[in-house]
Amino acid sequence: MTAVTTIETSTAATPARGPRGLLWAMLRLHRWALWFWVLLVAVGAGALLWAYGPGADAAWSEYRTLHCDTNDPGLGCDALGPAYNMYDTAVGIGAGLLGLAPFLTAAWAGAALIGRELEGGTAQLAWTQSVTPARWLAAKLAVPAALLTTGMLVLTLLHRTLWSADGQLRAAMGSRSWYQGTAFEANGIVGISYALLGLAVGVLAGLLQRRALPALGLAVVGLALITTVLGTLRPYLWPLETLTNKHEYPPYIGMVVDEGALTSTGARVGDPICVDDTKCLADHDIVGFYRDYHPSSHFWPLQLVETGIVLAVAALTVVIAFRLLKRRTGAAV
Amino acid sequence: MTTALSATAAPAARTPRGPRGLVWAVLRVHRTALVFGGLALAVATACLIWMYAIADDARRGNVPCAEPAHDGFPSCASVEAITVDNTYADGIDLLTAALSYVIFPVAAWAGGALIARDLESGTARLAWTQSVTPARWLAAKLAVPAVLLTAATGTVALLGVWARQDDDPNLVGDWYYPDVFISTGPTAVAYPLAGLALGALTGLLLRRALPATGAGFAAALVLYNVLERTRENLWPTVTRTEAGGFELPRSAWQMSWDGPTRATRAMYHPQSHFWPLQYVETGILLAVAAAATLTAFAVLRRRTP
Structure with missing residues (x-):
């Protein structure tokens, strides 16, 4: 209810000035969301900076105190110590916020940005104030997109x-690899593109449902489905490299996608688990083993292809949203 | 809008019949949530029965093996060929995680759709003029979902324990994993109830649907994480000190480890601490739920004449 009066007074106080007035109305109306986003980025940035400095130092000194780096490591090295756990939590908060942001964006865009306005009728009010529906929707998309990109870029x-500095610590603790979900998304441009997809999906859900709470549910569930599908497809977005070896498996490096045994004709078969039994190997005609994998040099190709797909889906969603709005309002766009 | 209409139409069509009319109205207004909750319960039940059905095969696919077979060990090739153990482990893992996260949608829904939307749109005030006092209105709003949630999460938790059978940690995870701990005891029921009460309180305090949804979710997130961090301190740990080195069994939830310079000293929770830890945590959750409910009633009484 307060939101309605805000819009009215703002357009009255600043006489129609085109996009600037619309931009100002956007920021004013969604100031809580704006502050929340600033707070979220600040918390994530703070956690990552803490982990980068004092957190990593404390984890290292604990590691040396327990003599984990010597030839005679204590049994305590089997479990992670409190300092490393703190460090891991801080990194997890930073990377976790990057992963959570698309879902929060989708929920907010579906409910507060679009659904509530259509439900309460403030959108229809705005369209009578020399703001066409298309420009209204364009502003709703452009302003959050710019702020989201900025914040996500800072966190990324x-x-x-942090990632380029803590390589030794990761190797020592055997934790987190470049291809694992959160690390993969937080180290490249994929995370940013998912946030933009969340915005697009939320806006479309809001236009479809026209009610705040159902739109919130639809946006979150829709985005979860898309991210699950794309996450499953991720290893197949770039040609795999293959290592083969006779007698035993090639070394385990990078993102391993498939492995198995090779017969004398070069056919790939499931491993019969003969281990070193030569008779068993001969019976199954096994002459070698293979591993399909992505080396770390595939990081950027994989990132670029996935980002391309995500942005294409987002663009398609936005086009559908504009079409839908045009058909509904019948206004000249 | 349709929901508001049906809510008001209900008492008109059926002459005032006390609590039965009110219970019916709550179920009718929130039929979407009821349908989705029922679907989730049906899917979880079906999956857990399926898990139970393949549990024996899964255990045959997850035993020590030798190549070639000797000394009573089956051959590794025959064990490796059984892939049903992966299906079983993944299925149990997914359902365990889902049950431990029920608190989040419940808190968000209770804040937004259950309480705040009615206050925002004025349907609550309309109900209060239909011979329903505010306190009875809130009692019905809390009691009906609480009963349904208790029945549903209790069923899924019991089915889960049944499908886990011998709790082989290689297949279903160790008892002290956060997800496993929450969904194998009374905490599985207590978490959603605490979420319901916290969500209802945020709805009454904020009185607007979307902020209440967000605040309810955030409150559940805080409660969940605080308890996950403090769980190990909810019951005194066992300390074992020995001159030489020793190994704790896998079932021990290890807190700290010193040594082995002079003596090895380990602090841990043995598996026998499962029930004390469960009771303390359930007690805390029910206390949170009770406190939130009492506060909600106090807030409502101060607001309404």
Whole structure:
């Protein structure tokens, strides 16, 4: 209810000035969301910076105190110590916020940005104030997209800085690899593109449902489905490399997608688990073993292809949203 | 809008019959949530029965093996050929995680759709003029979902324990994993109830659907994470000190480890601490739920004449 009066007074106080007035109305109406986003980015950035500095130092000193780096490591090295756990939690908060942001965006865009306005009738009010529906929707998409990209970029750059600095610590603890979900998304441009997809999906859900709470549910469930499908497809978005070896498996490196045994004709078969039994190997005609994998040099090709797909889906969603709005309002766009 | 209409039409069509009319109205207004909750319960039940059905095969696919077969060990090739153990482990893992996260949608829904939307749109005030006092209105709003949630989460938790059978940690995870711990005891029921009460309180305090949805979700998130961090301190740990080195069994939930310079000292929770930890955590959750409910009634009484 307060939101309605805000719009009215704002357009009255600043006489129609085109996009600037619309931009100002957007920021004013959604100031809580704006502050929340600033707070979220600040928390994520703070956690990552803490992990980068004091967190990593404390984890290292604990590691040395337990003599985990010597030839005679204590049994305590089997479990992670409290300092490393703190470090891991801080990194998890930073990377987790990057992963959570698309879903929060979708929920907010479906409910507060679009659904509530259509439900309460404030959208129809705005369309009578010399703002066409198309320009209204364009502003609703452009302003959050710019703010989302900025915030996600800050978090991604910080995560990359941390990632390039803590390689030794990761190797020592045997934790987190470049291809694992959150790390993969937080180290490249995929995370940013998912946030934009969340915005597009939320906006379309809001236009479809025209009611705040159902739109919230539809947006979150829809985005969850899309991200699950794309996450499953991720290893197949770039040609795999193959290592083969006779007698035993090739080394385990990078993102391993498939492995198995090779027969004398070069056919790929399931491993009969003969281990070193030569008779068993001969019976199954096994002459070698293979592993399909992505080396870390495939990081950027995989990132670029997935980003391309995500942005294409987002663009398609936005086009559908504009079409839908045009058909509904019948206004000249 | 349709929901508001049906809510008001209900008492008109059926002459005032006390609580039965009110219970019916709550179920009718929130039929979407009821349908989705029922679907989730049906899917979880079907999956858990399926898991139970393949549990024996899964255990045959997850035993020590030798190549070639000797000393009573089956051959590794025959064990490896059984893939049903992966299906079983993944299925149990997914359902365990889903049950431990029920608190989040419940809290968001209770804040937004259950309480705040009615206050925002004025349907609550309309109900209060239809011979339903505010306190009875809130009692019905809390009691009906609480009963349904208790029945549903209790069923899924019991079916889950049944489908886990011997709790082989290689297949179903160790008892102290956060998801496993929450969904194998009374905490599975207590978490959603605490979420319901917290959500209802945020709805009454904020009185607007979307902020209440967000605040309810955030409150559940805080409660969940605080308890996950403090769980190990809810019951005194066992300390074992020995001169030489020793190994704890896998079932021990290890807290700290010193040594082996002079003596090895380990602090841990043995598996026998499962029930004390469960009771303390359930007690805390029910206390949170009761406190939130009492506060909600106090807020409502101060607001309404």
